[in-house]
Amino acid sequence: MSEQLAEREPLLEVDDVTIKFGGVVALNGVDFTLYKGEILGLIGPNGAGKTTCFNTITGVARPTTGTIRFRGEKVVGKKRFQITRMGIARTFQNIRLFPEMTALENVLVGADARHKTSVVGALFRLYRVRVKPEELTEVTATGGMTRLAQQLSRTGQRFFGLSRHILEERAARAKGMELLQLVGIEGRAGELARNLAYGEQRRLEIARALATEPHLLCLDEPAAGFNPAEKESLLALIRKIRDTGVSILLIEHDMRLVMGVTDRIVVLEFGKKIAEGSPSEVRDNPAVIAAYLGVPTDAA
Amino acid sequence: DDSSGSGDTATGSTCDLKIAFFGALTGGNAQLGINIRDGAKLAVDQYNTKNADCKVGLVEKDSAGDPAQASGLATSLVADTKLLGVVGPAFSGESKVANPILSKEGVVIITPSATNPALATQGDKTFHRGLGNDASQGPGAANYIKTVLKSQKVFVVDDASEYGKGLADQVKQVLGATVVDSAVVKEQQVDFGAVIDQVKGSAADAIFWGGYYREASPFLKQYRDAGGKAKFIAGDGVKDQAFVDGAGAANAEGAILTCPCVPPEKAGGTFAADYKAATGREAGTYSAEAFDAANIMLEGIKAGNTTRDKLETFVDSYQGQGVTTKFKFQENGEIDPASVAVWAYKVEGGKVIAEQETPK
Amino acid sequence: MSTIMSSLRRADEGRARAMTGLRSRWSSLPRAWRIGAIGAFMVLLYSLPGLNIPLIKTPDTDFTSVLFLCAVYVLVAVGLNVVIGLAGLLDLGYIGFYAVGAYTVAILGSPNSPVVVKFPWIVCVPIAIAVAMLSGVLLGWPTLRLRGDYLAIVTLGFGEIIRVFALNSNITNGNRGINGVPVPSEANWPSWMTWFPYVSSEKQIFSVSNVIGFYWLALTLVVLCILGVRRLERSRVGRSWLAIREDEEAAEVMGVPTFKYKLWAFAIGAALGGLSGALFFSKQTFINAQGFDLFTSILWVAAVVIGGAGNQLGVAVGAILLAYLPERFREFADYRLLIFGVALIVMTIFRPQGLLPSRRRSVELEDRAKEASVVE
Amino acid sequence: MNFQFLGDHFVSLTVTGLTQGAIYALVALGYTLVYGVLRLINFAHSEVFMIGTFVTTIIWAGLGFSVGDAAPGTLGVIGLIVIAMIAAGAASGATALVVERVAYRPLRKRNAPSLIFLISAIGASVALSEAVGALTDRQPRGMPTLVVPKVQFSFLGADVTNLQLGIFFSALAMMIGLDIFINRTRLGRGVRAVAQNPDVAALMGVNKDRIIMLIFILGGAMAGAAAVLYDIKVGLTTYSVGFLLGIKAFTAAVLGGIGNLRGALLGGLLLGVVENYGAGVFGNQWMDVVAFMMLVVVLLFRPTGLLGESLGRARA
Amino acid sequence: MLLELKDLTLLYGRIQALHGISLTVGEGEIVALIGANGAGKSTTMRAISGLRAVAQGSILFDGEDITKLRADLRVVRGVSQSPEGRGVFPGMSVRENLEMGAYTRRNRAEIDEDLDRVFTLFPRLKEREKQAGGTMSGGEQQMLAVGRALMSRPKLLLLDEPSMGLAPMLIQQIFDIIVEINQQGTTVLLVEQNAQQALSRAHRAYVLETGRIVKEGTGQELLHDPAVKDAYLGVA
Numbered sequence A: 001m002s003e004q005l006a007e008r009e010p011l012l013e014v015d016d017v018t019i020k021f022g023g024v025v026a027l028n029g030v031d032f033t034l035y036k037g038e039i040l041g042l043i044g045p046n047g048a049g050k051t052t053c054f055n056t057i058t059g060v061a062r063p064t065t066g067t068i069r070f071r072g073e074k075v076v077g078k079k080r081f082q083i084t085r086m087g088i089a090r091t092f093q094n095i096r097l098f099p100e101m102t103a104l105e106n107v108l109v110g111a112d113a114r115h116k117t118s119v120v121g122a123l124f125r126l127y128r129v130r131v132k133p134e135e136l137t138e139v140t141a142t143g144g145m146t147r148l149a150q151q152l153s154r155t156g157q158r159f160f161g162l163s164r165h166i167l168e169e170r171a172a173r174a175k176g177m178e179l180l181q182l183v184g185i186e187g188r189a190g191e192l193a194r195n196l197a198y199g200e201q202r203r204l205e206i207a208r209a210l211a212t213e214p215h216l217l218c219l220d221e222p223a224a225g226f227n228p229a230e231k232e233s234l235l236a237l238i239r240k241i242r243d244t245g246v247s248i249l250l251i252e253h254d255m256r257l258v259m260g261v262t263d264r265i266v267v268l269e270f271g272k273k274i275a276e277g278s279p280s281e282v283r284d285n286p287a288v289i290a291a292y293l294g295v296p297t298d299a300a
Numbered sequence B: 001d002d003s004s005g006s007g008d009t010a011t012g013s014t015c016d017l018k019i020a021f022f023g024a025l026t027g028g029n030a031q032l033g034i035n036i037r038d039g040a041k042l043a044v045d046q047y048n049t050k051n052a053d054c055k056v057g058l059v060e061k062d063s064a065g066d067p068a069q070a071s072g073l074a075t076s077l078v079a080d081t082k083l084l085g086v087v088g089p090a091f092s093g094e095s096k097v098a099n100p101i102l103s104k105e106g107v108v109i110i111t112p113s114a115t116n117p118a119l120a121t122q123g124d125k126t127f128h129r130g131l132g133n134d135a136s137q138g139p140g141a142a143n144y145i146k147t148v149l150k151s152q153k154v155f156v157v158d159d160a161s162e163y164g165k166g167l168a169d170q171v172k173q174v175l176g177a178t179v180v181d182s183a184v185v186k187e188q189q190v191d192f193g194a195v196i197d198q199v200k201g202s203a204a205d206a207i208f209w210g211g212y213y214r215e216a217s218p219f220l221k222q223y224r225d226a227g228g229k230a231k232f233i234a235g236d237g238v239k240d241q242a243f244v245d246g247a248g249a250a251n252a253e254g255a256i257l258t259c260p261c262v263p264p265e266k267a268g269g270t271f272a273a274d275y276k277a278a279t280g281r282e283a284g285t286y287s288a289e290a291f292d293a294a295n296i297m298l299e300g301i302k303a304g305n306t307t308r309d310k311l312e313t314f315v316d317s318y319q320g321q322g323v324t325t326k327f328k329f330q331e332n333g334e335i336d337p338a339s340v341a342v343w344a345y346k347v348e349g350g351k352v353i354a355e356q357e358t359p360k
Numbered sequence C: 001m002s003t004i005m006s007s008l009r010r011a012d013e014g015r016a017r018a019m020t021g022l023r024s025r026w027s028s029l030p031r032a033w034r035i036g037a038i039g040a041f042m043v044l045l046y047s048l049p050g051l052n053i054p055l056i057k058t059p060d061t062d063f064t065s066v067l068f069l070c071a072v073y074v075l076v077a078v079g080l081n082v083v084i085g086l087a088g089l090l091d092l093g094y095i096g097f098y099a100v101g102a103y104t105v106a107i108l109g110s111p112n113s114p115v116v117v118k119f120p121w122i123v124c125v126p127i128a129i130a131v132a133m134l135s136g137v138l139l140g141w142p143t144l145r146l147r148g149d150y151l152a153i154v155t156l157g158f159g160e161i162i163r164v165f166a167l168n169s170n171i172t173n174g175n176r177g178i179n180g181v182p183v184p185s186e187a188n189w190p191s192w193m194t195w196f197p198y199v200s201s202e203k204q205i206f207s208v209s210n211v212i213g214f215y216w217l218a219l220t221l222v223v224l225c226i227l228g229v230r231r232l233e234r235s236r237v238g239r240s241w242l243a244i245r246e247d248e249e250a251a252e253v254m255g256v257p258t259f260k261y262k263l264w265a266f267a268i269g270a271a272l273g274g275l276s277g278a279l280f281f282s283k284q285t286f287i288n289a290q291g292f293d294l295f296t297s298i299l300w301v302a303a304v305v306i307g308g309a310g311n312q313l314g315v316a317v318g319a320i321l322l323a324y325l326p327e328r329f330r331e332f333a334d335y336r337l338l339i340f341g342v343a344l345i346v347m348t349i350f351r352p353q354g355l356l357p358s359r360r361r362s363v364e365l366e367d368r369a370k371e372a373s374v375v376e
Numbered sequence D: 001m002n003f004q005f006l007g008d009h010f011v012s013l014t015v016t017g018l019t020q021g022a023i024y025a026l027v028a029l030g031y032t033l034v035y036g037v038l039r040l041i042n043f044a045h046s047e048v049f050m051i052g053t054f055v056t057t058i059i060w061a062g063l064g065f066s067v068g069d070a071a072p073g074t075l076g077v078i079g080l081i082v083i084a085m086i087a088a089g090a091a092s093g094a095t096a097l098v099v100e101r102v103a104y105r106p107l108r109k110r111n112a113p114s115l116i117f118l119i120s121a122i123g124a125s126v127a128l129s130e131a132v133g134a135l136t137d138r139q140p141r142g143m144p145t146l147v148v149p150k151v152q153f154s155f156l157g158a159d160v161t162n163l164q165l166g167i168f169f170s171a172l173a174m175m176i177g178l179d180i181f182i183n184r185t186r187l188g189r190g191v192r193a194v195a196q197n198p199d200v201a202a203l204m205g206v207n208k209d210r211i212i213m214l215i216f217i218l219g220g221a222m223a224g225a226a227a228v229l230y231d232i233k234v235g236l237t238t239y240s241v242g243f244l245l246g247i248k249a250f251t252a253a254v255l256g257g258i259g260n261l262r263g264a265l266l267g268g269l270l271l272g273v274v275e276n277y278g279a280g281v282f283g284n285q286w287m288d289v290v291a292f293m294m295l296v297v298v299l300l301f302r303p304t305g306l307l308g309e310s311l312g313r314a315r316a
Numbered sequence E: 001m002l003l004e005l006k007d008l009t010l011l012y013g014r015i016q017a018l019h020g021i022s023l024t025v026g027e028g029e030i031v032a033l034i035g036a037n038g039a040g041k042s043t044t045m046r047a048i049s050g051l052r053a054v055a056q057g058s059i060l061f062d063g064e065d066i067t068k069l070r071a072d073l074r075v076v077r078g079v080s081q082s083p084e085g086r087g088v089f090p091g092m093s094v095r096e097n098l099e100m101g102a103y104t105r106r107n108r109a110e111i112d113e114d115l116d117r118v119f120t121l122f123p124r125l126k127e128r129e130k131q132a133g134g135t136m137s138g139g140e141q142q143m144l145a146v147g148r149a150l151m152s153r154p155k156l157l158l159l160d161e162p163s164m165g166l167a168p169m170l171i172q173q174i175f176d177i178i179v180e181i182n183q184q185g186t187t188v189l190l191v192e193q194n195a196q197q198a199l200s201r202a203h204r205a206y207v208l209e210t211g212r213i214v215k216e217g218t219g220q221e222l223l224h225d226p227a228v229k230d231a232y233l234g235v236a
């Protein structure tokens, strides 16, 4: 198994990372590698340092020592939005959507990470792109426009092209709807985020993160508060996302979910890595059982 | 008959013409404006009793002494075609803003009180000043400090206003090296702890105040409370009973206030008595000057100068004796230097008493 | 693809449902009607100085001057709305930018300023906007990293620093101020314009005693700025501002360069503030530090919020009320502010969403109010 | 610039600065308490202070001591001050409570967003100061000189007066008292709980409304006490006296870390001292600029103030 | 009956979250409330503790109507909730957080006794006594929230997802603790996603679906109910 891994392309490399908060050593020389295309689980007892580790990867916390590389590039010291643009997206342990924006708008904010319209561009809309005639209909199909106006606007677009703003906007909406469909809440696209049910909000968070076109998606306890049936469908969603080519880093306490979906697992305790391996290896590791799983349960 | 936006002065009837008072009637320095308004009002009222068939109205524009309001008020004055002249604006700051607007539309200006010298050099052709300016008052005050008080260390404070800073600068220029330090206070400042530290630190034996009474009273009170003993000298902006009341009579005792104005009780004719009868109060600073300024305009109107242009020509060439002094305006609108007198007043027993003309 | 389009349409319907009555009726009118109505309204606005509408005239101040003031305040509100309403940054010292713009024009253009370059207005104003914008960036650079209320006090301090500087510095002529701020043009009205009441070819287009030219200029700038801001609002930029307002950290994690967008909001707001200041003091011809007290700045914030932060029409209404009511009711001079204060409290209690709120805010507030616990 | 002056009068500038700073700090407490619990800049707090300054003069005048009257003996003066502290504290506390009731509570009940609170606060502030302005004809009101400053001792060349000592130590005593109350008592813990999570605090049995009333009264009373000290120091008050002082006090609160009581003390004293130095070096007219500049610089290095927030809930 | 809900309706703005809920909790019972996300479990808890006003219906506690009683007064009567999402006071130390749990109590000796008990239950809390609540890890905060709820010695303890975010080992522990306090005389109303555990410990249970109660029975009954198994227990 490990030989196979060695051939794979590393995506995220965490190298000897240590974080101290006053007297508490939250992470102590942790290193592990996440390979392209895999789902890596991060588990460990409460307070082991999982969230902290997550925070260092996404730029929320800065390690005291150690380096993190993503696709060969250093992550530490980058701004959070830059990290997102490098291709790392995350969800929050306690949901943080934009509550007064609709579901679709939430996703659009994510998509904006890949857009190019600048403030000046949005104001003057000078940057223009030629469009094919068959693409012209959508924008002009505004209710109430007279025939003549429609024709004029079409001709105008034909000759002067469309501003990047309009093109991006149009593409983003289509992509946004696709993502909402992927996570299964396309019917709620026009609803304000805060009016969505808890589970829907969780799904929306995932869609929004995916809209940033990440290579790596980090999920912090995505199933917290889900019942087994819901966990089942989340499991399916995570697999579906992986199949679109996105690698996943997953923190989760629910062993069945972790065992069922991850390719490999890293186990932390008191800020130190105590085990790493395939789900079955980890499950049978006595140190992990002692520190985390307790009596070998039927959890899986 | 609202015809805003038009500054046309042509008018059919020669009655119902108006002159205006422009100055502070509210705000912390209101008393200075009220004295002036009442002087002008007395003149208009007397005129209207005599000419009941063809009265002249007095418009009152309250600027609160705030230059920022002046432009709006001036604009509204020029819009009124029946309005020929303005007694005021009372303070220098607001004059600086209002005069160009008034002058551009030909409204005649006779200020009975704004003393900043620069007002005469702004190129406002209808500007006239019915009294001496701070180029006389400043040296007057400075010479008083030098020769009468014989102070060796003077601390100069100003309020950064057109008037206060202008006056303080004049004083500083004459006093030269005897000025040990200076400070600037803010409008509406009430807590002067830091300035007082500075004054005491400088060991000055006299303080010259360029500003108005609104800030002078609390300053002097706090200064005396803090044990400050230096003599206090200020200009016309402080010369009002309101200053004494605000600072407390004991604290104000001995303060010297200069003014390019004649003591009201020395004004000619029955002015002092008439004023008292009309308002129930003693005539204040510049009441008599305002009375004279209004009378000059009224005299012009009476003589048939019923447009702004005609009145302007009349005032330019006017010569005559008012209750305060003899009036004759120079080309730039300043009063003839021969008519200028600067007086020093002293606070004694809680009252502002005329003391002497300042040494030249 | 077709399912996506139909869901999109459903999404839009959901949005429509959330609209309040009047607004949805307006947006359901045919486009041609809407354009016509807006056109008619614009004509009305431009001709206001010539119409003699009795009740709305101001008793003590020249009506056109008041209209001009209203237009300037609307410009201020449009700029402040970018900062407060769109980006959610509480700026209590907005007047600082207004002052920077105004002083730049005065210093560069007036023959009486300590810097005797005497540029014409048309040169001064772009410089003023640029300088104001620069000051926005300079203030924003260090301070926009601060959280909401800290920013409020720092901006307040900035406004005060600018004022004290203007009051005490030589270049601004201290409290004595600068006279002869340039006007846009010294020319007289062309004869083809004289059909309009109060316009005559003997009068200057821009003069302090005949303000129509200033009013028209200001109104035109207002319209342009509103359209510009609207474009920003409905783009990636506006969405980023909204996201920042909602949850800054989450926005950052979603790839929004929050600092950059906040700085843009500040810079745009500052530029508009600078333009307003430049415009107002060109008409005023005189400038000193007195026009820039913090209190006015705070009143502007109140006008924006009361009008309906986030909605340009709303903030315009707020600004107009703030400029107009005190002039209309001058007879209550002494009690004006007292009434104003009480009105603010009453307004926030009975109409916390503002007079004309943005759709988003009105829904938000309605829901919040309903949710509020009423357990006694 | 006059660094010579600063050098020569360093200690005495420090002493006057501390006196002024003590007053800032007392007023700052009110901002900090309300902000800490409600996340609201209580703009009207400056007027709560202003009311205190007027009530003090009214009480003294009622007892027969108006402007220009001579002060009674030491005991009499202490009596007058104590009475004024009680009266002004009560009046300011009551004003704060009324503001809470009229301007904030209806909004709280509707769960209004914080910007709306700010506007209501501005409204309350304007209304209060203008009402007093109208009642007093916008004229300042003086009061008797109760304490004639007497030099108690000299310290490194600076004279320290009885007035300065009195103001500083009475302010300090009140602040220490408040600090103990908030940090050591059960009710104080309730205040902090509401500050950090009002809903959960209710689940612990804390009566939120009562806590909010309590902080307004406490903050108001402190402002009232500050008002008395201010009156004694300045000898004059006017309807607009709160505005600038309020802004300064709020600055002090932010400087120290808003929501943090000890921060208010530190911030107030620091602000008083530094702006006094500034006045010495650059001139009195640059005092406010120095104050705000210091604020900006401090926030650049410590974005939540010198001591950070403590009452407040973390926002993570 | 210690607690009785009669036909409870509750609104969030325009959204109706509860559509007429009726349930009872007898003295000394452990009653579990299970249901999917958004079913209204937490909402029911908030209604009982008084964090949310109900639109219709009534809540009886100890025979008295507390429908309109303020939340803090309900605590005085003996209702205590450990809220969903933990709600620790972030700026207070661990110890102060626990003390807050005893806010309505005056007997110092008893409070200290309970403090010791919580520290024995969760040694991590003792270890971090002085750490600020907000900097604790997710699971540590959960321990703190449960510990704090215990500090008020309530008659009725409302636990909203106490096992959320806890490591597998601790989940066992926390349920043992719940049974233990129940045996010491505290009535418990428990909301859980971990239906397996909850149902096997509870005396009785209700199943909630979109704001309505769709099933009730003893814990064992529901544990073996095929529909429940299917929907909430997953494929065992």
Ligand SMILES: Nc1ncnc2c1ncn2[C@@H]1O[C@H](COP(=O)(O)OP(=O)(O)OP(=O)(O)O)[C@@H](O)[C@H]1O
Residues within 6 Å of the ligand: A021, A022, A024, A025, A026, A044, A045, A046, A047, A048, A049, A050, A051, A052, A053, E131, E135, E136, E137, E138, E139, E140, E165
């Ligand atoms: N700012 C801080 N100050 C002190 N200690 C801290 C701070 N932040 C985190 N810690 C400690 O660091 C340790 C690791 O926390 P972290 O949140 O990473 O745990 P975790 O593995 O995510 O646990 P859980 O599964 O409970 O969420 C915990 O013991 C926590 O109390």
Ligand SMILES: Nc1ncnc2c1ncn2[C@@H]1O[C@H](COP(=O)(O)OP(=O)(O)OP(=O)(O)O)[C@@H](O)[C@H]1O
Residues within 6 Å of the ligand: A194, A195, A196, A197, A198, A199, A225, E012, E013, E015, E016, E017, E035, E036, E037, E038, E039, E040, E041, E042, E043, E044, E084
């Ligand atoms: N503050 C709120 N505003 C609007 N709707 C809300 C709010 N809180 C909850 N809801 C809605 O009320 C319904 C019930 O929510 P509740 O939190 O009670 O569910 P729950 O059964 O506790 O679910 P979970 O297992 O996810 O905790 C959901 O549809 C939810 O979206």
Ligand SMILES: CC(C)C[C@H](N)C(=O)O
Residues within 6 Å of the ligand: B032, B033, B090, B091, B092, B093, B113, B114, B115, B116, B163, B236, B237, B238, B286
């Ligand atoms: C009324 C006067 C005191 C005015 C003062 N002389 C000034 O020039 O402003």
Ligand SMILES: [Mg+2]
Residues within 6 Å of the ligand: A050, A051, A052, A093, E137, E138, E139
């Ligand atoms: Mg965690």
Ligand SMILES: [Mg+2]
Residues within 6 Å of the ligand: E041, E042, E043, E084
């Ligand atoms: Mg729940």
